[in-house]
Amino acid sequence: MPELPEVEVTRQGIAPHLLDQKVRALIVRNDSLRWPVPAQAQNIVGQIIQGVRRRAKYLLIDTDAGTTIVHLGMSGSLRILPRNTPVEKHDHIDLELENGRILRFNDPRRFGAWLWCELPEQAHPLLSKLGPEPLTEAFNAPQLAAALKGKKKAIKLCLMDNAIVVGVGNIYANEALFAAGIHPEAEAGKVDLERLTLLVAEVKQILAQAIKQGGTTLKDFTNADGKPGYFAQKLHVYGRGGETCTACGNLLSEIRLGQRTTVFCGICQPR
DNA sequence: AATAACACCTGTGTGC
DNA sequence: TGCACACAGGTGTTAT
Numbered sequence: 512m513p514e515l516p517e518v519e520v521t522r523q524g525i526a527p528h529l530l531d532q533k534v535r536a537l538i539v540r541n542d543s544l545r546w547p548v549p550a551q552a553q554n555i556v557g558q559i560i561q562g563v564r565r566r567a568k569y570l571l572i573d574t575d576a577g578t579t580i581v582h583l584g585m586s587g588s589l590r591i592l593p594r595n596t597p598v599e600k601h602d603h604i605d606l607e608l609e610n611g612r613i614l615r616f617n618d619p620r621r622f623g624a625w626l627w628c629e630l631p632e633q634a635h636p637l638l639s640k641l642g643p644e645p646l647t648e649a650f651n652a653p654q655l656a657a658a659l660k661g662k663k664k665a666i667k668l669c670l671m672d673n674a675i676v677v678g679v680g681n682i683y684a685n686e687a688l689f690a691a692g693i694h695p696e697a698e699a700g701k702v703d704l705e706r707l708t709l710l711v712a713e714v715k716q717i718l719a720q721a722i723k724q725g726g727t728t729l730k731d732f733t734n735a736d737g738k739p740g741y742f743a744q745k746l747h748v749y750g751r752g753g754e755t756c757t758a759c760g761n762l763l764s765e766i767r768l769g770q771r772t773t774v775f776c777g778i779c780q781p782r
Numbered sequence: 783a784a785t786a787a788c789a790c791c792t793g794t795g796t797g798c
Numbered sequence: 799t800g801c802a803c804a805c806a807g808g809t810g811t812t813a814t
Contacts, residue, residue, distance in 0.1 A: 513808090545790075545810085568808075585807050586792080601792090620791045622808065637810085664785065673809075681807065770787075771807075787813070796804085 513583040515645070515678030516721035518568045521589055526563035528591045528612060529572065533559050536607040544603060544621050545584060551627040555579055555606070566632065567641050567677035572606075577629035579606075580637065584622030590615050642675045645714050650676050652708040659699040659707070666702055667695035668769045670710075679714060681771045682749045683721075687713045689748045694780045695773050696766075748774040 513521070534555050542548040558574035565571065570589075572579040581589070594611050604625055606614040616625060628635045642658070643649035658675045659666075669675050670684045679687070688695050690713040693706050702710075747757050752765025756776040766773050 545808095582808085584791090584809090618791095619793070620807090622791065662784090668785090671808090772805090785814080787811105789811080790809100792806100794805085796802105798801085798803105 513568065513585075513587065514680040514683055514721070515568055516718055516725050518570060518583060518678075519565055519722050520725035521583070522563055522565045522570055525589055525591055525614060529560045529563050529608070529614065531559060531561075533557070533609040534574075534606060535609050536605075538605040538607065539603070539625075540598065540605075541601075541603045544618060545582070545624045546626065548604065548625045549627055551577075551629075552579065552625060554627055554629075566638055567644075567673060569638065571632065577627055578632060580624065580626040580628055580632075580635070581616065582624040584618060584620065584624065586620040587616065587618035587623035590617070641673055641677050643677070645676050645678050645718055650711060650715070652704055652711050655707050655711060656704055659702065662699035664699050665696045665768055666693055666699045667773060669699040670714075671769070671771075676714070678718070682746070683714070683717055685749045685774055686717055686747060689775060689780060690717065692780055694782045695768055695775050697782060748776065750774070 534557060537553055537556055539548050539552070554576050555572070555574055558576050560572060560574060562573035563570065564573065568582060570581040570583075572581065581587075583589070592613055592615050594607060594613050596613070596615070599617070601619040602615055602617050603623075604616040606616075608614070616623070626637075632638050643654065655676070659669055662669055667684050667688060670679050670687065671681065685695070687710060691706060691710040693702060693710060748763055751763055752772070752774045754763055755761065756763055756779060759776065759778050761776055761778040763774050764777050766775075
């Protein structure tokens with residue numbers, strides 16, 4: 512389940528292999544993803560890759576003709592491999608480069624996407640309504656407070672809302688709220704600025720740490736073991752419902768919030 | 783307008 | 799051992 516750190520580590524891993532390379536071919540052997548891979552995706556063929564960027568959990572592969580938008584969904588992965596590497600189950604797409612390498616997209620659960628965009632990306636419907644990047648100055652406590660003003664939803668649901676801040680999935684939402692001492696069901700508009708300041712800092716710290724760990728673990732994407740997976744980050748609450756709180760020893764509570772498992776400490780995260 | 787629920791999908795783990 | 803089934807989760811879409 513790629514969260515933002517995995518997407519960023521993937522970007523860092525593949526970018527050096529793609530930049531300034533000419534695309535020889537795009538082989539779509541299974542176009543069944545979240546949306547069918549559009550025919551226009553072939554427009555990348557013959558182009559030089561000018562950039563490999565990330566916006567939220569979308570990877571953007573830039574050329575002069577347009578941008579390929581890739582989303583890893585729940586189970587997608589990208590690998591740099593030699594062109595003759597045998598195809599395995601759930602290998603959907605190969606982007607063939609002139610240097611004999613391929614960028615191979617594998618996605619068992621098919622929640623991922625491979626799209627083509629010739630518009631300025633701000634105009635693309637998938638990217639136009641996204642909130643600030645969590646690791647930039649644009650994500651800060653006053654901005655967050657303004658975005659949450661009057662919201663009656665649970666703070667955790669807002670933290671996972673891409674219109675408010677991008678890239679915070681279920682795992683890191685649980686962890687950041689624990690670290691900031693905020694009850695996940697707290698009414699978003701009523702969390703005070705002091706707590707939001709802490710929350711912003713924790714989100715940044717947790718994501719940055721995960722990227723750093725992933726970056727060191729997965730630096731070589733041409734390696735057969737280069738597949739991004741879970742980061743060996745210490746999780747304080749996620750997956751630990753019913754176990755003891757690492758801070759106070761209280762038993763951690765587990766509830767469902769927005770169809771997602773939510774774990775918190777009733778003592779450290781008071782209402 | 784804001785919020786909640788649903789749908790998509792397959793590998794994995796659990797209980798019978 | 800085999801089977802049925804719940805669960806995981808991002809996010810666009812539909813319903814309330």
